[in-house]
Amino acid sequence: MSAAVDYLLHLADNALVLGQRNAEWCGHGPILEEDIALSNVSLDLIGQARLLYQLVATLKGGDCTEDKLAYFRDTHEFRNYTLLELPHHGPLSGYAQSSLEYGTTIVRNFLYSALMALLWEALEKSANADLAAIAAKSLKEVRYHLRHSRDWLVRLGDGTDESHARVQASLDHLFAYTQEFWAHSPAEAAAIAAGIGVDVTTLRADWDAIVDAALSEATLQRPAVSGYVTEGKQGIHSEHLGFLLAEMQSLARAHPNGVW
Amino acid sequence: MYTQSFNVPDSPGAKTVALAPSSEDPALQAAFDARIDADGRIEPQDWMPEAYRKTLVRQISQHAHSEIVGMLPEGNWISRAPSLKRKAILIAKVQDEGGHGLYLYSAAETLGTSRDQMLDGLHSGRAKYSSIFNYPTLTWADVGVIGWLVDGAAIMNQVPLCRCSYGPYARAMVRVCKEESFHQRQGYEALLVMMTGTAEQKAMVQDAVNRWWWKCLAMFGPPDADSPNSAQGMRWGIKRVSNDELRQKFVDATVPQAKVLGVTLPDPDLKWNEERQHYDYGQIDWAEFWETVNGNGPCNKERLATRVKAHNEGQWVREAALAHAAKKKAREMKDAA
Amino acid sequence: MTTALKEWPLWEIFVRSKQGLEHKHCGSLHAADAAQALEMARDVYTRRQEGVSIWVVESKAITASNPDEKGELFDPAADKIYRHPTFYEIPEEVGHM
Helix, strand or coil: CCHHHHHHHHHHHHHHHHHHHHHCCCCCCCCCHHHHHHHHHHHHHHHHHHHHHHHHHHHHHCCCCCCHHHCCCCCHHHHCHHHHHCCCCCCCCCCCCCCCCCHHHHHHHHHHHHHHHHHHHHCCCCCCCHHHHHHHHHHHHHHHHHHHHHHHHHHHHHCCCHHHHHHHHHHHHHHHHHHHHHHCCHHHHHHHCCCCCCCCCCCCCCHHHHHHHHHHHHCCCCCCCCCCEEEHHHCCCCCHHHHHHHHHHHHHHHCCCCCC | CCCCCCCCCCCCCCCCCCCCCCCCHHHHHHHHHHHHCCCEECCHHHHCHHHHHHHHHHHHHHHHHHHHHHHHHHHHCCCCCHHHHHHHHHHHHHHHHHHHHHHHHHHCCCCCCCHHHHHHHCCCCCCCCCCCHHCCCCCHHHHHHHHHHHHHHHHHHHHHHCCEHHHHHHHHHHHHHHHHHHHHHHHHHHHHHCCCCCHHHHHHHHHHHHHHHHHHHHHHCCCCHHHHHHHHHHCCCCCCCCCHHHHHHHHHHHHHHHHHHHCCCCCCCCCCCCCCCEEEECCCCHHHHHHHHHHHHCCCHHHHHHHHHHHHHHHHHHHHHHHHHHHHHHHHHHHHC | HHHHHHHHEEEEEEEEEECCCCCCEEEEEEECCHHHHHHHHHHHHCCCCCCEEEEEEHHCCCCCCCCCCHHHHHHHHHCCCHHCCCCCCCCCHCCCC
């Protein structure tokens, strides 16, 4: 059970944290039509997170609920990829402030959606039937997210000189974080052994193909990456997740006995 | 969902607009008047008096701006929504408001004004939007109260607009009202749940009601006696029910809802009038209303600057999309040649 | 580029609400090109499962009839009552026809 719980939390936290980030655009998008599009992405992700947390709550039993998992776990208990918690701008320390930058949002959504389009498809065959059902639903959603982010990646890459330079910088900033996709955590290894999870390394060639084709169409350079491999999915995060959670959880924690 | 009495004049200070007599073709004018009198609809390509066109552009664009600026006070709580369910509901609601703004800009565009021109009016401070969004959302209960009272007030205003004489506006309002029906209910239900919670939660709800009640009454716009544009709007069929009438309807509908909720509406003069068969209510602070409409409310500068910032920072994205579309088209033409 | 050229073109959106029904005009939006207009139409006009198929047409591609010509275009059809089945009296015993 623990293998399933840890693995499901990894998937759920990914969806929640990225959903929270995408919702930051609601009211601030580059054009009204995009506010609406990114809100849809966010709603899909939060919906995925809720289903996964509900499944975890069932497995854990007792008084566990989706909201206890989302609002009353601390930073080190979150199991999302570090990539997904980063703010929508270039590299900055945790308490530094900057405007939302659309290129970062698009590149991150693209890199993650490309992975999840493959992972959800593989998870349709999970030994956990509930997870397989969530995967089938999520697959349709993520295919659209991939299409949306890929289209924009191409538009920005092959748009103006300015947009090309900006989106290349976003790519250079974020690409190193994708190394975390391919390094198994103990939870993933246990889930794979139990037939619940999928060995992501088997998806890598397909992911490379999706990414390379899009980058080529977008006239962008794939950055070479090496060095530190982030460990968000093992609970070791960037400085940014603490701020994200402090904000997200503040109201729920101020009223631990509240009903909403 | 957020029209107020709109037809507040756009240029600050000027409270009245003379009903300009038409110097245009009398035959066309007569045909137009006859159609309006017969409760007919005007479509984009039909002849219409310039004043009708201008008034509509102003009213619809103010309505659209209100939707877009209206995303900000509630959007303020998306990141902190206290449960995942409420977070999803709130995102969907604020997103709908963006959609409504979009439908309304589209309706106004059929009158020959581009969205960029309208946005320019908003960003430069010339155009108005509903004064209600210049107040801050201080607690989570504000989100519920906005749904219940602000959306409730807006619905009162908007349902009659589905029968407005200008076809594209009426059709946009039909779509808006259809989507809107969940907004007021979600707000009221969120408050109902909070009222079953802790003492702090109940106090939060009452505090929010206290802060928003009078602003909501003011949303319907100045009293009919001080509302010279209203008469022309009614004549043209682009305003169907008067400000005071809508306000009374709102008060009458809200009092019993407040009772079920278990909150007090902050007006000592609020009581049932057996003779009128309506609730009497106290004096609205119109000086504060006009201050806020004219840019001097608590959040006017913040709201406007936030919209301008989003627009300016999105410029490179919009340009890139256009540039890419042009490149792609050029490549396709070359391939075809 | 002039300011006017910086605005994305306007598109008219037609949605088929379910298989078997026609596409119906439901509104418009701005998009840089047709592909983007389709995606945006999905997000803007089908958030509540309003559609199973979308058409987008650039607004400027639509040619509309002139309202001033309404009389000559449409009124002449008014007296052709023999085009309607109710014009003809058929004995009741014939039944539905």
